[in-house]
Amino acid sequence: MELFVQLLANTLQIGAVYVLFALGLTLIFGVMKIVNFAHGGFFTAAALIVTSVVPFATVELGAPLWAGYLLAAIVAIVVVLCLGALVYGIGFQHVLKDLNGSFILSIGLLLILNGAYLAIYGGAPRTVPQVLPGTVSIFGAALTAQRLALVIVAAVVTGGLYLLIERTRLGLALRAVAMDQEAAMLQGMPFKRVALYGFLIGAALAACAGVLMAPINAVTPVSGDEFLIKAFIIIIIGGLGSVPGAIIGGLFIALIESVGGYFFDPSTATLATFILVIAFLLVRPQGILGNVE
Amino acid sequence: MHMANWTRPLGAAAVMLLFAQAGAAQETLKLGISAPFSGAGATWGLGMEWAAEQAAERVNEEGGVTANGKTYMFDIVSYDNKYSATEGARSAQTMLNRDGIDFIVGTVGTAPLRAMQALTERKGVIVFNVAWGKSVKGPEFPYTFTQMNTPFEILVPFYTFIKEQHPDLETAVLISPNDATGQELEPMAIETWKNLGVEMLASDWYERGTTEFQPIATKIASLDPDLVDFSAAPPTDVGSILKELDVLGWEGVKVISAGSSVEALMAVAGEAAEGAYLGASADFSGESATEVQKELNAGAREALGEPLNGLTISPYDAIMALRAAIEEADSVDPTKVKDVLPSVRFESSYGPSGFGGEATYDYPQQMLLPVIVTRVENGETVELTRSNPAELEALIND
Numbered sequence: 001m002e003l004f005v006q007l008l009a010n011t012l013q014i015g016a017v018y019v020l021f022a023l024g025l026t027l028i029f030g031v032m033k034i035v036n037f038a039h040g041g042f043f044t045a046a047a048l049i050v051t052s053v054v055p056f057a058t059v060e061l062g063a064p065l066w067a068g069y070l071l072a073a074i075v076a077i078v079v080v081l082c083l084g085a086l087v088y089g090i091g092f093q094h095v096l097k098d099l100n101g102s103f104i105l106s107i108g109l110l111l112i113l114n115g116a117y118l119a120i121y122g123g124a125p126r127t128v129p130q131v132l133p134g135t136v137s138i139f140g141a142a143l144t145a146q147r148l149a150l151v152i153v154a155a156v157v158t159g160g161l162y163l164l165i166e167r168t169r170l171g172l173a174l175r176a177v178a179m180d181q182e183a184a185m186l187q188g189m190p191f192k193r194v195a196l197y198g199f200l201i202g203a204a205l206a207a208c209a210g211v212l213m214a215p216i217n218a219v220t221p222v223s224g225d226e227f228l229i230k231a232f233i234i235i236i237i238g239g240l241g242s243v244p245g246a247i248i249g250g251l252f253i254a255l256i257e258s259v260g261g262y263f264f265d266p267s268t269a270t271l272a273t274f275i276l277v278i279a280f281l282l283v284r285p286q287g288i289l290g291n292v293e
Numbered sequence: 294m295h296m297a298n299w300t301r302p303l304g305a306a307a308v309m310l311l312f313a314q315a316g317a318a319q320e321t322l323k324l325g326i327s328a329p330f331s332g333a334g335a336t337w338g339l340g341m342e343w344a345a346e347q348a349a350e351r352v353n354e355e356g357g358v359t360a361n362g363k364t365y366m367f368d369i370v371s372y373d374n375k376y377s378a379t380e381g382a383r384s385a386q387t388m389l390n391r392d393g394i395d396f397i398v399g400t401v402g403t404a405p406l407r408a409m410q411a412l413t414e415r416k417g418v419i420v421f422n423v424a425w426g427k428s429v430k431g432p433e434f435p436y437t438f439t440q441m442n443t444p445f446e447i448l449v450p451f452y453t454f455i456k457e458q459h460p461d462l463e464t465a466v467l468i469s470p471n472d473a474t475g476q477e478l479e480p481m482a483i484e485t486w487k488n489l490g491v492e493m494l495a496s497d498w499y500e501r502g503t504t505e506f507q508p509i510a511t512k513i514a515s516l517d518p519d520l521v522d523f524s525a526a527p528p529t530d531v532g533s534i535l536k537e538l539d540v541l542g543w544e545g546v547k548v549i550s551a552g553s554s555v556e557a558l559m560a561v562a563g564e565a566a567e568g569a570y571l572g573a574s575a576d577f578s579g580e581s582a583t584e585v586q587k588e589l590n591a592g593a594r595e596a597l598g599e600p601l602n603g604l605t606i607s608p609y610d611a612i613m614a615l616r617a618a619i620e621e622a623d624s625v626d627p628t629k630v631k632d633v634l635p636s637v638r639f640e641s642s643y644g645p646s647g648f649g650g651e652a653t654y655d656y657p658q659q660m661l662l663p664v665i666v667t668r669v670e671n672g673e674t675v676e677l678t679r680s681n682p683a684e685l686e687a688l689i690n691d
Contacts, residue, residue, distance in 0.1 A: 003515060006541075010507040123331030123373070124339060125529045127560045135540050142540050217504050218529045218561050220332055226502050261508025262515075265497035267471040269508065 002140035007258050009141035015254030016154035017209050021227045022234040022246040023161060024205035030178040030241030031198030034095060034102030038087070039231065040224025041113035042203045045083060046076040046210030047219040048117060051126040054214075069131045073211045077204055084203030088196055096195055097181070117221035125218035150212045157208055158247060161201070165243060174198050178241060233277045239290025248288055319357065322365040322625060324349065324615070325394040326608060327384040327409065328401045330373040332502070334527045336557045338373065340605025341399045343597055345369045347589055348612035358616045360625050367612065370394065374405045376501060378473075381405025385412045395627045396615055397421060399440070399608035403429060403473035410434060419627045419634075421611035423604050425525055425551070426477040430654040436631050438648065438658045440611040441573070441603055444478050444550065445653050448485045450664045450680050451550065451572045455520075456489045459546055462519045465491050468509065468534065469524040471498040474551075478525050482550065486522070494518050503530070510537030520546035528554045531569075532561025539565035546570070552667075555674045556599035566669050573603040574667045576676040581665075585609075585642045600674070603665065610641040610660060614648075634658075638688070649684035661685035 057068030095101035132145035165171035238249025260269030328338035349367035372384035403426030469475035552571030577590035617639035650659030
């Protein structure tokens with residue numbers, strides 16, 4: 001029993017970040033109908049900024065660790081939002097609903113961002129001290145307080161996004177544009193502005209994931225790339241453009257990694273996710289909750 | 294002919310000859326490094342590049358290397374191989390075809406080296422490397438030379454020492470990165486532990502680039518082995534697993550055969566790394582270190598923020614071997630240099646050295662160096678023991 005609780009706890013820990021990361025990617029696809037390969041760049045930017053601001057705030061400013069981390073989180077999210085607005089204005093607004101154009105643009109942007117991060121931060125892994133040290137036991141499953149906080153914050157952010165999409169005018173506009181852009185525009189909705197908001201929300205979600213991961217894993221200029229591959233698998237399985245699909249897909253992939261990694265090994269679990277995505281593309285290409293167009 | 298008519302061309306010819314002589318007297322020999330400068334193994338690349346630059350600087354300050362009447366100055370050029378075969382091949386293409394490099398003084402990873410060898414062996418370019426695979430050596434790879442100890446030199450003395458320290462060890466779990474290095478190391482690790490009476494409960498694989506290690510930590514903790522051997526995993530990955538194992542309450546012997554950078558390990562694992570045995574590290578500030586190593590180590594601490602280890606110091610030794618071989622061959626022709634390398638004697642950072650390993654690899658292309666066992670104690674690297682291979686002992690006494 002204890003083992004299964006531990007595997008479940010592992011699933012939630014791993015899945016929390018996957019869900020946040022994939023939500024941003026699927027939201028951008030849903031609203032703008034583009035594939036953003038540079039999404040991992042937002043995640044990495046936020047995580048790297050945390051590794052810079054935390055030591056500065058704690059050592060140079062003498063702030064306590066929690067305050068330094070909070071400051072770093074705010075700075076990281078603001079910088080990523082500015083970066084998101086910049087790349088949207090320069091590039092993505094010109095390739096809305098253009099899969100080929102967005103593919104080329106985002107791949108190029110990813111290379112530029114990775115190169116810039118490497119030049120600024122170097123390639124060596126960077127770490128941040130755990131803000132919440134210690135270990136907690138839940139029904140016999142052990143996890144760090146930091147990981148538990150990550151799961152809780154990710155759940156709150158996901159819940160907040162769900163409310164935003166379901167209960168606000170902006171959410172209504174995002175859903176309307178995602179369903180039928182032309183009909184939404186005929187109703188007076190400013191498509192480009194809605195697309196910008198969708199893009200920025202997606203970037204902010206990636207930034208949140210990066211901020212949450214920084215104290216847990218070592219951060220490198222290519223940290224986001226590993227999550228990007230997983231996020232694509234997740235949104236293909238969950239359904240491109242589907243927010244609930246990204247949540248289900250994220251937790252499903254985390255479950256495979258957790259259980260597969262335990263009963264077999266991590267390499268086999270990784271292989272299983274790739275086989276699964278091939279199977280979905282063959283049998284149900286729209287994913288679990290995606291719509292057939 | 295009027296005097297002025299031929300004095301001008303003569304003067305011009307004299308000036309050209311002067312320049313030509315100056316050029317001939319001092320030329321630059323580019324030495325390549327193909328190592329990871331990004332990702333989990335980045336600390337290796339950065340350290341190797343720094344050690345290579347120090348060696349080149351030393352050789353240049355001592356007047357360079359002379360061959361066939363010409364003096365050559367060394368210049369280091371680095372390339373990021375991202376610890377992948379694709380990037381290894383790409384960096385080889387750039388080095389050989391674009392930059393005209395004939396000597397590579399450091400490359401990391403069996404897969405990147407294999408990819409490079411397709412080009413370097415065909416084109417006759419010498420590659421010094423720290424790859425741990427056996428498949429990259431042999432008479433069919435005469436241009437390939439290994440500049441640090443590999444599992445075939447390390448594992449038996451390393452594991453034997455650990456077993457002597459913990460005679461009650463009975464069970465183990467092996468975790469290996471799923472690449473050429475891990476695949477070649479795994480059977481030898483299992484065999485060596487078996488010979489020491491340690492049963493392998495599980496041998497699992499993970500992909501380089503993995504970010505979440507809780508599942509594998511959960512499995513290890515539930516098997517509860519006496520020791521975990523992290524095989525060829527880089528320090529950052531080992532640190533992540535150790536941190537998760539600490540959360541799950543596993544307490545046992547931690548063995549990191551490719552363990553090199555204690556700083557990278559500590560940065561990720563913190564106190565969870567305490568007590569870990571490392572097979573590829575060294576305390577270059579300790580009593581056993583040579584003056585050269587102490588000086589290099591202090592410089593690296595200042596420049597990079599962390600000390601050197603068995604892997605990162607290796608380009609220094611490769612460059613010293615290369616200098617000796619060029620002078621012995623009296624040529625910078627890689628073919629002539631590779632012919633003398635197996636028999637050349639030189640002063641490595643550890644002391645007198647040469648190449649051997651013919652009994653293991655069928656070709657003397659393994660640099661002879663002491664095997665050093667270290668452990669993490671209070672966050673620092675502490676040397677526990679060192680031993681010289683028989684061939685090195687014979688060379689020193691010769």
